[in-house]
Amino acid sequence: MIHGRIRGAGIARAVMQGPRPVVLSGPSGAGKSTLLKKLLKDYENIFGFSVSHTTRQPRPGEVNGKDYHFVTREEMQKEIDAGEFIEHAEFSGNMYGTSKGAVQAVQAQNQICVLDIDIQGVKNIKKTDLNPIYISVQPPSIDILEKRLRDRKTETEESLLKRLTAARVDLELSKEPGLFDLVIINDDLEKAYSELKEVLLEEIKKTQESRKS
Ligand SMILES: Nc1ncnc2c1ncn2[C@@H]1O[C@H](COP(=O)(O)OP(=O)(O)OP(=O)(O)O)[C@@H](O)[C@H]1O
Numbered sequence: 001m002i003h004g005r006i007r008g009a010g011i012a013r014a015v016m017q018g019p020r021p022v023v024l025s026g027p028s029g030a031g032k033s034t035l036l037k038k039l040l041k042d043y044e045n046i047f048g049f050s051v052s053h054t055t056r057q058p059r060p061g062e063v064n065g066k067d068y069h070f071v072t073r074e075e076m077q078k079e080i081d082a083g084e085f086i087e088h089a090e091f092s093g094n095m096y097g098t099s100k101g102a103v104q105a106v107q108a109q110n111q112i113c114v115l116d117i118d119i120q121g122v123k124n125i126k127k128t129d130l131n132p133i134y135i136s137v138q139p140p141s142i143d144i145l146e147k148r149l150r151d152r153k154t155e156t157e158e159s160l161l162k163r164l165t166a167a168r169v170d171l172e173l174s175k176e177p178g179l180f181d182l183v184i185i186n187d188d189l190e191k192a193y194s195e196l197k198e199v200l201l202e203e204i205k206k207t208q209e210s211r212k213s
């Protein structure tokens with residue numbers, strides 16, 4: 001596995017559709033949303049979030065259309081059948097998916113599109129021509145992950161156990177050589193955030209430059 005270095009960042013994209021997207025993956029509770037929120041705050045208008053669809057219930061404070069498009073299983077299946085999704089997966093008893101519209105909405109603003117998706121999503125995106133930078137955010141240990149998930153107070157005991165089981169699978173599958181361009185161990189948040197910014201610096205600069213011209 002490659003740590004702290006990016007593969008293929010300098011390779012020109014076959015089809016230039018603006019800045020290269022970014023996939024953030026890793027176990028639930030590893031800190032993807034925390035890092036992403038910092039990035040979106042510090043680089044407002046440079047990054048845009050791909051708003052996924054999900055069938056899970058909204059958490060307190062989550063906004064429909066901003067954090068997720070909260071939909072029923074029937075609604076989501078209908079859109080999947082109509083070919084409106086780039087990828088979709090079942091995670092911890094709910095459906096999640098990235099619609100074509102979610103990515104297009106960000107790319108239309110010439111922003112770097114960031115996808116927060118699980119490892120099944122990563123494998124499915126690999127089959128497309130999206131060509132993102134793949135980053136896995138991982139916890140320092142499973143025990144710390146469990147503590148973070150418990151402290152977040154978003155899960156029932158049942159869903160927490162499901163997420164921990166999925167986390168173990170995720171950490172195993174993530175070892176596949178070449179699956180991720182970069183693995184960030186999110187122990188110290190500021191250090192993890194610096195690593196994330198460093199790897200994205202080239203795309204950030206390109207996007208900032210394109211705004212000037
Ligand atoms: N480096 C860190 N040190 C301590 N706590 C952290 C750190 N990073 C994130 N956290 C906390 O851990 C919890 C889980 O983080 P977060 O919700 O960002 O994870 P996630 O990977 O986005 O999870 P999910 O995939 O379920 O959305 C949050 O309560 C967050 O505040």
Ligand SMILES: Nc1nc2c(ncn2[C@@H]2O[C@H](COP(=O)(O)O)[C@@H](O)[C@H]2O)c(=O)[nH]1
Pocket residue numbers: 025026027028032052053056087088089091096097098116117118119120121122
């Ligand atoms: N394959 C996809 N996975 C997604 C998508 N949106 C989110 N996720 C992943 O689901 C889990 C759980 O998220 P939570 O918000 O319920 O905690 C997490 O690993 C996300 O990365 C998606 O569109 N496709």
